[in-house]
Amino acid sequence: MRIIVDAMGGDHAPEAVVDGAVRAARAYGVDITLVGRQADVARELAKHDTQGLNLDIVQASEVVAMEEHTLAVKEKKDSSLVVGMRLLRQGQGDAFASAGNSGAVMAAALFNLGRIKGIDRPALGSIYPAAPNKCILLDIGANTDCKPEFLLQFAIMGTAYAERIFGVANPRVGLVSNGEEADKGSMLVRDTYKIMQAASQGDKPLLRFVGNVEGKDLARGLADVVVTDGFTGNVMVKLTEGLVAFIFGLLKDELTGGWLNKLALLLLLPGLMLMLPGLLLLLPTIRRLAKRVSWREIGGAPLLGVDGVVIIGHGRSDARAIQSMIRQAKIAAEQGLVQRIKEGIGNG
């Protein structure tokens, strides 16, 4: 198993990428091809103990910057993104992962790998930390304007993902709407509801549609696959990020603002000391919790519908997040995700 990694992608590249790749190679026993400026990557690699690891470097002279236009990948034929995708297409690796400019990664994947036959539009998925189970929310930004058949294809791809990666048999598919009833939703949602329901019927249903899900249901784990257009999905994911930051930031600001609160926090200290044994016992739970909602542990968004395994990491990725992104890529390749999507769409 060999993962091709864009060494130049992300806010902290190449340092964090190389660091994360070394960790992943050791933790998961994968071979890794780092694509980027040879000298820069080699210098970073030299900082680590790489004995026993299979880490190659492939030279790519150009870099697509985070803020550059998506179509820069058309010009920059020797960028790490384009070179990496080409390696994947040539079979010199099993998956490609990048924490770089996500629009550019999608464009590079589309141009170099092409779409799976039967898929009109590839979609970006997000692993959403619902309770009690995770779910995959898609599309989260690849397609702002959608047709019902695109959403049906997203559902089929999400089903493949939930089955292979989450290990859920016969995953439940929900459609994001502003009400549970079949007649709720925008025109797009109402039309999609009908074709999804039809696709759930018969001897060999394409999917298991459980109906509309509302925003409040997402975190409750009522579906394993949650389908929406890329505009709504993107707003949902970013709202979630913003809210989590807001809630914890508000708590911090309010509780540490003003001399009275500072005094109060001081008064809390002795009690806190006394609580140490209890807090230590709680630590594993708190860590498990933090792990469950942290994008660093999730590590990346799968790009579904292109003819190859592509995982897009968060631009802010540190080494830990890069490691998780590579783990994701490895699992998707191991589990034959692309082949399963082809079967789902009827050309496997």
Add this chain to the structure above:
Amino acid sequence: MRIIVDAMGGDHAPEAVVDGAVRAARAYGVDITLVGRQADVARELAKHDTQGLNLDIVQASEVVAMEEHTLAVKEKKDSSLVVGMRLLRQGQGDAFASAGNSGAVMAAALFNLGRIKGIDRPALGSIYPAAPNKCILLDIGANTDCKPEFLLQFAIMGTAYAERIFGVANPRVGLVSNGEEADKGSMLVRDTYKIMQAASQGDKPLLRFVGNVEGKDLARGLADVVVTDGFTGNVMVKLTEGLVAFIFGLLKDELTGGWLNKLALLLLLPGLMLMLPGLLLLLPTIRRLAKRVSWREIGGAPLLGVDGVVIIGHGRSDARAIQSMIRQAKIAAEQGLVQRIKEGIGNG
């Protein structure tokens, strides 16, 4: 100042509604007309000390249930919703408030009060507890499919609301999108961006457009008025509700699950006792915080664009939430919100 209140609206009507109305009458010195089944309302009213308060009952023999179809208001001409709206139209009150079936309230308002001239579609607003300031998010569900001009009108109505109710001079209007740049967004958003920008120009601009806002920016208070279509807005508001419940529920479940954690919590107790003085000092802050994010304190969603002040409360409203809903209605009437919207749209 007289507020007309739907005594039969909400999951806990008429008990919680009458209780909340009594509280509001005392707290804010408003006169209140309770519309509903005379006997039921009178029985609830008798449970309270109403001396010195001006609380009338107007009989309405029918009730539109929470789960009934919106258009039930067409049939049920003697429902509390329809009778209440008629009283408002006749000038027998300054505002109408209901925690009932929100679709039915909107339909009743539209049929009985009509639209403000120049407004194609009334919109439902939500007061979103951003930091450091509140903002109004609209539409949150009245219109699932929108045209750019609807969104422009929402922006003008939201501007009137932020100016009069929040007391913000020259409020900032943001448009929900999946990226900050002008070329980001669905077709609807890109077209709306252009006409909003045009409306911000010239000697007497209709509004102050600050550009696209992403989901993550909402809680950061980058705009006083946040405009989106009713589908996206509804998903956003419900996602927010669900996430807050999820985060606190997860914390509770995880921290109290398993014998090890129960033991840990027990070990925390002595420390907690020692922390009491400090915790007491923090109490006002914690309460202020809880107040800021609680829908009970916010009390309701303004229906903007109909020719009268209408506030729609949460179906789950208790007495405290009803009281807040009535406070909202009073302020909107006092501040001449409807007149200000008429001026904003150019027919004042």
